[in-house]
Amino acid sequence: MRPARRLFPALLALSTLTPLALTTPPALAAPPAAVRPSVDTEHGLDPALAAQLDQAIEKVRQGAGIPGVTVGLWLPGRGAYVHSAGIADKVTGAPMRSDFNQRIGSVTKTFTATAVLELVDGGLVGLDDPICDYIDGVPDGEHITIRQIAEMRSGLYSYTFDPDFQQALFTDPTRPFTPQELLAYAFKHDNVFAPGANFQYSNTNYVLLGLLVEKVSGKPLADFIRERVTGPSHLDRTFLPAGAEFPDPHARGYSNQTLTGAVEDVTDWNPSWGWAAGAMISDLQDLRHWARILATGTLLSPETQKQRENFVPVPGFPDAGYGLGLFTTHGWVGHNGSLPGYEDVVMYLPEQHATMVVMLNTDIVAQGEEPSTLIARAVTQIVTPGNVYDLPKEK
Template identity: 70%
Template sequence: MRRAPTRRLATALLALSTLVPLTLTSSAAQAAPPTAAVTAVDPSADDCPPQGLDPKLVARLNKAIEDVRKEARVPGVTVGLWLPGRGSYIRSTGVADKATGAPMKPDLNMRIGSETKTFTATAVLELVDQGLVKLDKPISTYLHGVPDGEHITVRQMLEMRSGLFSYSADPDFARALFSDPTRQFTPKELLAYAFSNPNVFPPGTEFQYSNTNYILLGLLVEKLGRMPLAEFIQKRVTGPAHLNHTFLPKGAEFPSPHAHGYTNQTLTGDVEDATNWNPSWGWAAGSIISDLHDLHHWAKVVATGTLLTPATQAQREKFIPVPGFDGAAYGLGLFNTHGWIGHNGSLPGYESVTMYLPKQDATMVILLNTDILHDGFEPSTLFAKAITSIITPKNVYELPAEG
């Protein structure tokens, strides 16, 4: 869900700025977390053979994807579809680098923006399974310094119903970010932008997509998990899921090969290459890097709760409707849009969609190297809607712009 501070800043402007010392406390802070059972995912398991789709269906998909790419002026896009009983489809089209003309390819590393929230939420829910976090305890039980924190629960933060102002919607943050996109931000700097604004509504009364929730949840994981968030995610989430090309960067590092990303979220509104912009502004809300292969496997893992207990996954899937968007609902770090479960991502230069449709055991991953809106719509949504209109016409993807 995009909002617009400086033009349309909260696009997926997941950021951070000034300094607000947060005191982190926990009843379990002195004890190392117990080892919880984690089910490892078989990295060789594939949902379906790497081909086999009906040629007429392939032709329709090719045309739909190319039509959207040209209409929305997207430099490059990769689409992966895995449809058990029907076959699979992997296609890259366009360019990964406008300067050299290098083609888009399925094996490129990409920034995935707010899809990061699915990893952060999974980390929090693993702490729930370990007994270190209670979903319905106020965040003040674990972290001090959160406005109205004694009334905001961990659950409400996960489901975007806390009422906390999103730092990415703060004009001062926008100016700081766009004045120096290579700047390294810290979580506490982010929170200073958020906490300089009043809360938007009483906790639990409304839905509003706020990146502030997930910065705080990242700090919660670090405190109770007793290690940096990136390390916790690697050891407890991506490692057991065998996601070997997925990680939370410390700064602007971006392993090769990767696609160049293009944005008009700039001070002038001109299009710039955002490849080397520092995503530390997003941290636990939006800075993870991944690729098509990993996201293919992650889609089913996160949607079915492979890494969590059934009871905790059931809590995760308590989807609450998103006001104003028929068929869209949000759970604990997951969207449900007309049956497709997962998340989208957007930050300057990149967008993505990773979704799983349980009733068909189907997976869809879309990765592209721009976040420039087309007629007010995110290009990733245009691709996903066009694709699902063909492959699952009774379950058509449609989400509000993400931020």
């Protein structure tokens, strides 16, 4: 079987993960509501610039073999640009559309981290508390802090690297996984480094944060995110699914992260294996507004947002760093997402108040790079040449 190379860069019950007894949590103060315009009033970009973008996107799309792509840009003082190209369904030839629902992969982490930070603002969680104060059974949990988990410096092994997990997923990609099952795959491995000693992107971290939210709030993660994050942000088409549900309309998703390595339609795979690390669904307009809310800290206190943006260096990422559920690269702030069949880039450029959203219906690497990176780089080379979105190639 081929290795699962990303699964977000994505059984036996876990008896050792025993949460402390739930108590009734104190009521949280409602977060401030994020203002979302009911009608988009931006004018379009200069036609010559829009045509240049059309051509650049199509060149990358064809060169990388991307079936379909949607790009949204909102550039204050310059205009807005929404463009879809290619196909949403290889069988019917239906075109890609900008109103599709989309699996957003690791952009989910931005919502999970925001939920945790709201608990921090409510005085219910401390960023430098050890995870063992909330969840039992975490290897070296007495020394790993909530902050280290959120910023990917816990040293916990990522369950998505585990061969048994990969075999289980790819053998039956429609099966459900529980958070406890996912952590069981991770916790049978030694930690990869001491807490805080290094950086390694690990989906285990965000499954733990999802359980933390449930433990402290006393609510299912999906409910807490809806009530405390997406609801106040007026993100009506953004949610954490219970299973494989995927509302219409949406594009079919194509991947070679399969048992044989052949390209398959993976649209209906069950994303429960990503849960708090990567299972959410959204759409272009919701992601457009979320990019700004995330980067400006609308839902959080200024002090907590400052903690969130304490970006730690990431080896191999020049001019980039990872914070608490978001990253920065060349001035852009936000997150990308990748899971079999779909990729996304959701970024905000504070110095220009600019927003960029990229959505694809494939995750197949081209020339060693994520296809979403290829699109985002080509777009920003044109519209923000001083701030070009870039991530390193896979090795």
